[in-house]
Amino acid sequence: MATLPIRPLVAMHRLMGGIGLVRRPGTKKWTKTGPIDAVEFTPNITKVDIFSAETGKRRLIKKIATEDTAQVVLTGMQAWTEETYELLYLAAKRYLTQAALTNQTLIWPDVQIGDVFELPGRDATIDMVTGGSDGTVELVEDVHFIFSPSTRHGEIIALPTGVTAGTEIEFSYDLPAVTEADKILDLQIMEKSGTTLEFKYIGMSADGNGTPLTLYLPSVEFAPNGAISNGDASAANAGSLTGDVYSTSTLGYGSIELREEIVNA
Template sequence: MATKLPIVPLVNKQRMMGTISLAKPVGMSRWIKVGPTGTVNFTPTVETVEAKSAETGLNKLIRKITTGTSAVVEFSDVSAWTEFMYTVQFMAAKRYLTQAAVTAQTIELTELVDNYVFDIPVRKGTVTSVTNGETGEDLVTLVEGLDYIFSSETRFGEIKKVPVGFGDTAVVTYSAPAITEQEAMLDLDILSATGVRCELMVIGIDPGGNGDPMSMYLPSVEFRPNGAATLGDAANLNVATLQADVYQDDTGSYGRLEIRNKIVEA
């Protein structure tokens, strides 16, 4: 026999939702995508002072007086390595690297041995020759690929094997193109900033009837890292975890949450 229920069970207000998060840094007119993310969690905190009374002979709690409120938004498994992501995760002031063109400059490598690793002081450079620095019949030139290798992208190279009689010093001649402001490379000054102040919009995405979609707008947050970021892992997706501390804006508002459908209470 079916059990008679005093109240009809609530079976239609559950929710499973994805989110698209957007940040607009102070001084910028465009919104920047934050994500993809694994989860986005809003955690409010209420600070209270307890009021108690011992009039009955026992020390009983009679109320809690609210003294402050705060909140933080946490973003887990952020996998899009954008300029914004790098800037937040490494608490860095954003700078860009440019350079003037360089032609036929040299560096000297001393105490040369096999597997000698070196670098040149320019970006996107080309090593045009590696020699023993002598002239005429005494000049010995190493062969790229056979005697040494060089990566323009990383600016590092390696003397694989020093030929017999080459000596213990090498002269590397290199050139490099100009890097203009339009081609400038991101050059972060690590731990030079305390956070990134932004507006934040979190847009809930309902995958087909799994809850009432919502949008949350926070007018003033400060993004900071919240744990380790993967620098190298070839077996797993490289991700980071970010957090945004929620601040009041100049009107005294923390923000607003909009439910994009009419909610009918059960």
């Protein structure tokens, strides 16, 4: 075998995952994004061609950069944090609020077994459901109806003696106070075109598979770039984001920091 003039470089490959973090401008707290299948950073440079015709033929003599931009793409975000919902659904962050109400009623006409009903409030407590010709026949929960307070919905599953299909029944219920301190997200989707955050990706490599790096982007406007899983029981529900990376007055577009010395093998 011939002697090689230079040893092949065989140890500088990289196989890296990482930990994603986002932070709102002007705050100190970072929030974990959770698992991300892939993070891709794409720089873009726009240049103008400069020609010279001094030899009698136009020749390209240089290119002058006139514009630089960058994008970052986060593919396969699987952790459904408050920020994930906000970013993927273009929503302004908001929590549900509700005043406490007592002795509320809902008239349900033409009752039938299988009817799905909704009470107009979160976490309602049903005090009584009545019907019949004189309105005194009681429907019993889990016998004649089922109800989920957090979803507001329930179903009529049977009718007691004295309540005839096609007649009306009456729900009596109370609603608790719900404040922002309860931190129940109540987002209006498609309210904005994007959300600007700081983004940091702390690279992690295992078994010596490359030198890990930390990518820091001080200003990124994120928006969804495709379909969002809302109902899939066969795979982890996920979504993906594209971020336009903005240059800042003090930090530019951002930085990359390696955590180990690079030693050419």
